[in-house]
Amino acid sequence: MMNDRQFYVIRSEVNQRPNNEDSFLALELNPPNSPHPLWVLAVADGMGGHARGEDVSREALRRLGVSLFEQLCLTPALNQEKMDSLRMETLGLALQEALEQANDFVRRMAKANRWGKAGTTVVAVLIWGQRAVATAIGDSPLFHYRRGDRTVKQLSLDHTVAAALVRGGMITPEMGRYHEGRNQLEFYLGREILPGDPLIEIALEPGDRLLLCTDGISSPIDSLQLLSCLTIASLPESAQALIDTAQKAGSTDNQTLIIWQSGDSEISKATVQQTH
Helix, strand or coil, X not given: CCCCCEEEEXXXXXXXXXXXXXXXXXXXXXXXXCCCCEEEEEEEEECCCCCCHHHHXXXXXXXXXXXXXXXXXXXXXXXXXXXXXXXXXXXXXXXXXXXXXXHHHHHHHHHHCCCCCCCEEEEEEEEECCEEEEEEECCCCEEEEECCCCEEXXXXXXXXXXHHHHHCCCCCHHHHHXXXXXXXXXXXXXXXXXXXXXXXXXXXXXXXXXXXXXXXXXXXXXXXXXXXXXXXCCHHHHHHHHHHHHHHCCCXXXXXXXXXEECCCCCCCCCCCCCC
């Protein structure tokens, strides 16, 4: 059968930091009860100034990916004579469980290594045909660019002190961009309590794009700059424009992004471009 074709590009830059505490994951799963592949995309940003940020972000995504494989590929195929068709509801439950497992794993890892306070942000998306489900904790955002009306919208909530003040109407969005609490996380993987935000459900049209990134990309640029970069036809050029724009706006943090574009032919693996 014919399915939708999707493309993605990945970039990760150390920028002006001594090491890269960001991690990323792009994984194609083939659940035995699915008519087409399932893509897992995720970006994580280890907490700066805390123990082993690069290790925490990497191992959090490893645990997330392993959990999703076990739930969606291994378990349905184990001792099952007849398998039910995969559903979006199943994907959502699997993503929630994977997030909880990753959180528990980070907490155990920090305790076993006596790292004290350790954590990471995470934004993760499961893309299944022209539908997707996502979650985010911390300040690594998810954006949806809609080609049909040439708009871009942040789908995730930022779990920072400044963002909470904006949502509460105590400061304006513009004030939030410069508030001292803009880099203070309320929630992150590794914390005892997770925010409990509802999952993000997304309907994709041909040409739509999803952007997952760390705050080294999103924090210094405004919505107009973001839209301008995401409308660039070439995915590698769009990714480079985001990196350059953020750096010109003053970003000194690690920069990691995944841009996914939905198409209208057969699904194929995309060329992954990485720069470290």
